Amino acid sequence: xxxxxxxxxxxxxxxxxxxxxxxxxxxxxxxxxxxxxxxxxxxxxxxxxxxxxxxxxxxxxxxxxxxxxxxxxxxxxxxxxxxxxxxxxxxxxxxxxxxxxxxxxxxxxxxxxxxxxxxxxxxxxxxxxxxxxxxxxxxxxxxxxxxxxxxxxxxxxxxxxxxxxxxxxxxxxxxxxxxxxxxxxxxxxxxxxxxxxxxxxxxxxxxxxxxxxxxxxxxxxxxxxxxxxxxxxxxxxxxxxxxxxx
Amino acid sequence: xxxxxxxxxxxxxxxxxxxxxxxxxxxxxxxxxxxxxxxxxxxxxxxxxxxxxxxxxxxxxxxxxxxxxxxxxxxxxxxxxxxxxxxxxxxxxxxxxxxxxxxxxxxxxxxxxxxxxxxxxxxxxxxxxxxxxxxxxxxxxxxxxxxxxxxxxxxxxxxxxxxxxxxxxxxxxxxxxxxxxxxxxxxxxxxxxxxxxxxxxxxxxxx
Numbered sequence: 001x002x003x004x005x006x007x008x009x010x011x012x013x014x015x016x017x018x019x020x021x022x023x024x025x026x027x028x029x030x031x032x033x034x035x036x037x038x039x040x041x042x043x044x045x046x047x048x049x050x051x052x053x054x055x056x057x058x059x060x061x062x063x064x065x066x067x068x069x070x071x072x073x074x075x076x077x078x079x080x081x082x083x084x085x086x087x088x089x090x091x092x093x094x095x096x097x098x099x100x101x102x103x104x105x106x107x108x109x110x111x112x113x114x115x116x117x118x119x120x121x122x123x124x125x126x127x128x129x130x131x132x133x134x135x136x137x138x139x140x141x142x143x144x145x146x147x148x149x150x151x152x153x154x155x156x157x158x159x160x161x162x163x164x165x166x167x168x169x170x171x172x173x174x175x176x177x178x179x180x181x182x183x184x185x186x187x188x189x190x191x192x193x194x195x196x197x198x199x200x201x202x203x204x205x206x207x208x209x210x211x212x213x214x215x216x217x218x219x220x221x222x223x224x225x226x227x228x229x230x231x232x233x234x235x236x237x238x239x240x241x242x243x244x245x246x
Numbered sequence: 247x248x249x250x251x252x253x254x255x256x257x258x259x260x261x262x263x264x265x266x267x268x269x270x271x272x273x274x275x276x277x278x279x280x281x282x283x284x285x286x287x288x289x290x291x292x293x294x295x296x297x298x299x300x301x302x303x304x305x306x307x308x309x310x311x312x313x314x315x316x317x318x319x320x321x322x323x324x325x326x327x328x329x330x331x332x333x334x335x336x337x338x339x340x341x342x343x344x345x346x347x348x349x350x351x352x353x354x355x356x357x358x359x360x361x362x363x364x365x366x367x368x369x370x371x372x373x374x375x376x377x378x379x380x381x382x383x384x385x386x387x388x389x390x391x392x393x394x395x396x397x398x399x400x401x402x403x404x405x406x407x408x409x410x411x412x413x414x415x416x417x418x419x420x421x422x423x424x425x426x427x428x429x430x431x432x433x434x435x436x437x438x439x440x441x442x443x444x445x446x447x448x449x450x451x452x453x
Binding site: 222225 | 366371374379381398403
């Protein structure tokens with residue numbers, strides 16, 4: 001069951017005389033409940049592709065479909081509303097509002113959507129509990145570590161229970177331990193709540209959590225790797241535990 | 247792995263007989279143990295000869311007498327020395343994939359891009375499986391296994407980063423051509439050829 005679908009998606013920056021193709025005729029389908037990683041070298045167009053998928057950017061040509069909604073057919077208001085209700089975003093730089101507490105930061109998307117303040121704050125607390133920060137809800141970002149701030153950003157992305165989570169290098173600013181924890185939390189969101197996750201990363205360790213990896217180069221998909229359902233755990237286990245004896 | 251030192255490390259805890267040592271080995275290291283039953287016995291015999299262990303005969307009424315081994319002071323010193331000596335790390339750097347990649351650079355049925363892609367796919371699949379195994383490992387009871395899985399993760403990560411670097415270098419590698427082997431000198435050695443006369447062409451400079 002496909003939830004995101006692109007048709008000859010193209011984004012060109014610059015002008016007629018000096019066009020800079022960022023994404024070139026990309027045809028991509030993401031299934032509901034799938035964890036897809038997009039990888040590629042710097043400048044391969046992976047972040048641009050992610051923003052196009054989430055309606056944060058408009059394509060030059062081609063289309064993006066969320067289920068049967070054509071994003072290009074929506075006006076600004078419609079797109080805004082769709083983004084708020086269907087998508088959750090996690091970026092590399094946590095983008096938290098420094099004067100608000102963790103709880104208030106997480107409640108913002110709900111308040112923007114018209115929820116009453118008390119209900120929004122309560123839901124925010126639940127989202128914070130899901131990322132293991134229930135006891136830090138009254139702290140401001142400056143009182144939290146990088147890993148904790150990113151978890152607050154994740155809670156904020158999850159609080160509206162979006163159908164699709166789009167994450168752009170969410171572990172880029174974290175040490176490997178925090179990065180691993182973040183990847184596991186994202187994996188759990190997909191497994192437990194059947195949310196769809198599209199994640200841009202250059203870190204192989206994080207990409208390994210995905211069901212599928214798509215490789216971009218110069219704005220085009222050059223390779224695809226299905227990771228889920230291989231059933232090689234036993235083989236790997238044997239490989240690792242056979243030790244040479246002397 | 248060193249059977250000798252493994253047995254010393256176990257006997258350092260408390261004396262044991264041979265059968266117990268075998269069982270403890272499986273439990274502590276949590277690895278598949280391919281050793282033949284005789285190997286523990288023969289290693290113990292060598293340790294006894296080297297005075298690193300000693301034994302007492304335990305007499306039981308309903309079973310054959312058995313040897314209970316214990317570590318000696320010499321054995322303790324040997325064990326300490328082993329711990330204090332770093333292990334030699336062998337890296338399979340010049341392995342089969344490396345050779346394959348270099349050969350693909352000089353031309354062949356499959357491009358170096360494809361060779362890299364195929365290897366990358368395999369490594370990601372392994373990394374995915376190892377990551378899954380890690381997710382379900384229990385830190386309270388499987389710590390040695392977790393350490394092993396994390397080691398595998400990091401080695402696979404390193405391999406993948408190297409592949410990424412090779413891919414980034416491909417444009418340079420396209421201009422690579424291996425040095426030609428020096429031509430083999432054949433036949434009888436010739437007389438030294440006299441230097442050719444400098445031709446005096448009008449209008450050209452001599453220097």
